[in-house]
Amino acid sequence: MGVVKRLIRRFQRHVCITEPKSLWKRYAIGLAFIFVTIGAAHYSSLRAIAASGLDAEASRISNQQIMLSQRILFLMRESEQNPSLEVEARLLSAIQLFESAHDWLVTRQELTPALQQLYFEDDTFPLDYFSRRFVETARYAVKAEGQVRSNMQNRLVALGQQDLLSALSKASRLHQDKSRRQTAWLQNLETIALGSALFVLLLEALFIFVPAQISVSRAIRRMERRSKQLSTSYETLKARNLELVAARKNLTHAANHDALTGLLNRRALYDFLTHLKAAPNGSDIALSVLKIDLDRFKSVNDTLGHKAGDDVLVVVASILLAQVRENDLVARIGGDEFVIVVKAPKSMDTLEALGSRIIEEISKPMQIAENVCKIGASVGFTMASSAVATPDQLLIEADLALYKAKRGGRGQVFAYSGDLREEIETREALFEEITEALADDQFEPHFQPQLYTGSGKLFGCEVLARWRHPRRGIIPPATFLAAAEEAGLIQQIDLIMVEKSLDFLERLRSEGKDLPSVSVNASPDSLRDPNLPDRLAQEVLARGLSPADLTIEVLETTLIESQDDEAFLTIRNLTSAGFSVVLDDFGTGYASMSNLSRLKFDGLKLDRSLVEPVPNERAESIIAALVALSRNLGMRVVAEGVENNAHYDRVKELGCDVVQGFGIGYPMPAAQFIDWYEEFAKKDKKRPA
CATH class of the missing domain: 3.30.70.270 (Reverse transcriptase/Diguanylate cyclase domain)
Structure with missing residues (x-):
């Protein structure tokens, strides 16, 4: 440190002339500095005046370029809307002025680095290139016609109203800034020249070195404080970045996973x-x-x-x-x-x-x-x-x-499998046909008579749905009922059968014919409808009938598939409303005795598979057991599939209450059933009491 201080003092003594006896040397140096300063200022003033004039002219021409670019666009639109030789001449003149102004600006030697960068070196939008392109496009658009001219005008507008206008404005600002700086320098130069002669020594000692040292010291202190602030900000940003990374992971997980189960979505x-x-x-x-x-x-x-x-x-x-x-x-x-x-x-x-x-x-x-x-x-x-x-x-x-x-x-x-797709497509076509059939009222009831075994009188009839297809004729239920259930249309078919069968019953009774009741099948979908009892009650009462006139047949499979108790509740409500409920197809292998304990049925309907083997010892034993069970539970037994006299006589002997089958009568449309009824009524009258 001592060596450094000695060197500084020696420098001050010999270079700064600190000794009193050598003050004249300081004045001489100061005077020489003043003359040099004044001469340099005068020379610089002359140069600055000339440069200022050129800069002012450049600023004016640059502003003119902006107006010319917009004038070109305006005249281009004017020439499209109101074409005339005068407008075209004004347009060409504006293009020529724009090009001349641009050539004057870019060929100047006094371009600043910023202007040089803007005109020639900009990576995305060199103004010189795009100005010349603007001129070429404008001239081409003037000569073009039709859609080509319209397209070129659109390109010219896009070029002129966005990037080019922005670049021209920037160039104008740069020219203006340069002109203002040159003018300011010219104004200050004279003041500096006069002031420097009087304050040269004071500026050297007090206003140059001391302020510079103070400024440097302050700058160093500011940099140290800024460094500490940046260090703190870095730690804060680092912590924030970790939070953002965690949040992003959470959002990604939420976007790809099911919120309830955590599985992928x-x-x-x-x-x-x-x-x-x-x-x-x-x-x-x-x-x-x-x-x-x-x-x-x-x-x-x-x-x-x-x-x-x-x-x-x-x-x-x-x-x-x-x-x-x-x-x-x-x-x-x-x-x-x-x-x-x-x-x-x-x-x-x-x-x-x-x-x-x-x-x-x-x-x-x-x-x-x-x-x-x-x-x-x-x-x-x-x-x-x-x-x-x-x-x-x-x-x-x-x-x-x-x-x-x-x-x-x-x-x-x-x-x-490939066959499955074809099968599904065929079934979907059937769904569509069923929908059209519902709209065209193609479903109709067929009636199969049921007789008492004891008296031989008419017990009622079962209503079976048939589809009268306009091209294929009568279609049996095995073809369409399963498809209708899958398509969600089975409830509509059930309701149609109920309405038409009740209409038929009302009609027969109005004609004096004694049909005791009709029996309709209820699909699983219908039984799961809690409003079914009310809906059936409305249909019955609207025709002046009673719930006892309508029997609801329920498949055993419906109860096995309805463990949710919806169908059970509907059956209970049907029974409470006065409707007769029969368990259909009993003995097909689905039978569950628990259903008989949970629900009160009015009857069991033995499946034809039990009746067909009769006379057969094992089959008859099963029928006898079911008849005994039904008697104990207070239910009637309907034997389905009675196709000959042997069937009829034997199930009658076994205790079945009602019979139904081809031996009694086939399922018939309404008109044919009326003929059958009239023939049966004649025979019934002749039967001994």
């Missing part, structure tokens, strides 16, 4: 299937898409509430995750529908086994809060042997297989 499933690539070795990727739909899930929501339904879905999700491998994908795509993507399945048998395990586990009773829920599931799956398959194609194929599984009685696993 439809979007993530589509993304996975869409980006499926071929294996690295060039072979195709083999995968399978399984679609699972829950059976009787709606009843959980309806009876226990949506909270219980949500809990069931969470349990199902855990079951699916437990049944698949670690690298398989499980997704919930909406409602009670789930999808599993099995990568490289070993065989078709393994997929069927997986589907069976899933159905078995889901079908087990679930403890949800204080309730035990019992649902089921159906599974459809498809195989994809290539990455070419689209997500929509795979899901549609799996859905078709699922549809087949549900139609086959639910609780099944079904694989997609």
Whole structure:
């Protein structure tokens, strides 16, 4: 440090002339500095005056360029709307002035770096290039005609109103700034020249070195404070960045996962299937898409509430995750529908086994809060042997297989095949035909008579739906009822049969014919409608009839598939309203004695499969047992399928109350049934009392 101080003092002593006896040298140096300053200022003033004039002219021409560019655009529109030689001449003159002004500006030697950059070196919009392009486009547009001229004008407007106008404005500002700086310099130069002669020594000592040192010291202190602030800001930004990364992960997870079950959602499933690539070795990727739909899930929501339904879905999700491998994908795509993507399945048998395990586990009773829920599931799956398959194609194929599984009685696993698509398309065409048939009132009732075995008198008739197709004639119910049920149209057909059969009953009675009652079949969908008893009561009373005139036949399969108690409640309400309810097709293998204990039926209808073997010892033993059971429960027994006198006599001996079958009468349209009734009434009158 001592050496440095000595060097500084020596510099001040010899260079700054600090000794008193050498003051004249300081004055001489100051005077010389003043003369040099004045001469330099005078010379600089002359140069500055000349440069200022050129800069002012450049600023004026630059402003003129802006107005000329807009004038060109205006005249271009004017020439399109009101073409004339005068407008075209003014337009060409404006283009020429714009080009001349531009050439003068860019050929100046005094262009600042900023102007040089703007005119020639800008990476995105060099003004020189685009100004000349503007001129060329304008001239070309003047000469062009028709759509070409319109297109060129549109390009010219797009060029002139956006980037070019902005660049010209920027150039004008730069020229103006340069002119103002030159003028300011010219004004200050004279002041500096005069002031420097008087204050040269003071400026050297007090107004140059000391302020400079103070400024540098202050700048250093400011930089130190700024450095600390930047360090603090960096830490804050780093923490904020970590928060944003975590938030982004959470949002990504939420966008691709089901909020309730935590499984992947439809979007993530589509993304996975869409980006499926071929294996690295060039072979195709083999995968399978399984679609699972829950059976009787709606009843959980309806009876226990949506909270219980949500809990069931969470349990199902855990079951699916437990049944698949670690690298398989499980997704919930909406409602009670789930999808599993099995990568490289070993065989078709393994997929069927997986589907069976899933159905078995889901079908087990679930403890949800204080309730035990019992649902089921159906599974459809498809195989994809290539990455070419689209997500929509795979899901549609799996859905078709699922549809087949549900139609086959639910609780099944079904694989997609090409024949299945054709079958589904045929069935969809049938759905459409059924819809048209409903609109055209093509469904009509056929009536099959029923007789008392004891008296031989008419007990009533069963109403059977028939479809009178305009081209194919009468279509039996086996062809269309299942399809109508799948299409959600079976309730409409049921209601049509009720209305037409009651109309027929009312008509016969008004004609003096004694038809005791009519019997109609109620589909599962109709029985699940809680409003069915009220609707039937309205139909009966509107015709002046009573509920006892209408018998409702219920299939045993309906009760087995209706564990949610909706159908049970409807049957109870029908009985309470005075309607007669009969359990149809009893003995087909679906029979459950628990149903007889839970519900009060007016009768059992033995299926034709029990009556057909008669006379047969084992068949007769079964019929006798069922008759005894019905007697104990206070129910009548209707024997269906009586086709000959032997059938009639034997079921009568076994105790059946009512018989029905081809031996009594075939299902007949209304007019034919009236003929049969009149013939039967004649014979009945002749029968001994």
